[in-house]
Amino acid sequence: MRSEVTEGQTITISCTVESFPQSTLTLMRINTNNQAEIIPEENLYSRPINSLYHTFTVTSADAGWYVCRAQNTEGSKNSKQKELVVKYKPRKTSISVSGSSDNQVKVGGSLTLTCDTDANPAPTTYSWSRSKNQQTDSWWKNTNRRELSLTIQRADEACYRCSSSNLIGGGDKSQPVCIQVLSCL
Template sequence: MPSLYEWYRNDEVVSDESTHFIENVNRLDSGEYNCTATNEFYDNTNSSGHDVAYLDVQYPPSVKDGQIVCKEGDAITLTCEVDANPAPSSYTWTKDERELSSESSYNIPAVDRSDSGDYICTATNVYMTAQKRVIVVRLKLTSSVSMILYLVMIWTGSNT
């Protein structure tokens, strides 16, 4: 009887070869790997003492741009959500090239007109620096402001 092999990643069979080869390793290949072998003299498939190898695939930060719509007076939190391994060692929030925070999130307790604009979150790990752009847009207006804008538009339109 020839030897039979099974390679597992996170308790799921990934190969039945004596050697498991991963071509073009990516972040989804991370996990615990172990192999079982069976032949006519030995069967270790039911053994609990398997040697386990852990594959830790590392990669630079990747971030997504975002947009927040709010109204004046709202409290908002800008969060820099980063996919990276290892995790970022530093964060920097900036607006108009001015540094605001070195945390992964930035709070604005009460939004006002001066808070509109582009906020940049920079996340850095040992491999690379990546940036996320969050645009804070104030579109929701109170009813009195909406009415004033509406009247101004009618008045301007009637003079043309």
């Protein structure tokens, strides 16, 4: 079972058990390392008996599998795990460069810029822009590919930025990556 939510939503996870004698309930999240993290009691509400509720505003760190454990003098039992999938717009956007280790390339050379970002779901659109002398020129490109491949011409000497968007929204622009075009001798 899985539930999908958007980062920033307020949700409630509840656990209920029928038992005699009364059970102590524990809510746990299974993290990415497959370790159980117990949700602290100060974040839980226990009413009525044999029930607990955890209400919180979701961040991407809350994604994972949740399970409740009921324990009494007769033993303990875990509920079925339920997956919480957290969707969020692109963030931590940056550009990586291949084809040059120092962002310098000769005319006629090849260069690939890759727009890297953290997003769920994955971006559907990438936007590229370039600026020269701190002036954004009319060059920009919207694409569904995260790579921008260039066969370098003199006019390609500029600072490039990328951004992306997914079904949740648009992300921030990357820091600029400046390319220096070297003349052939």
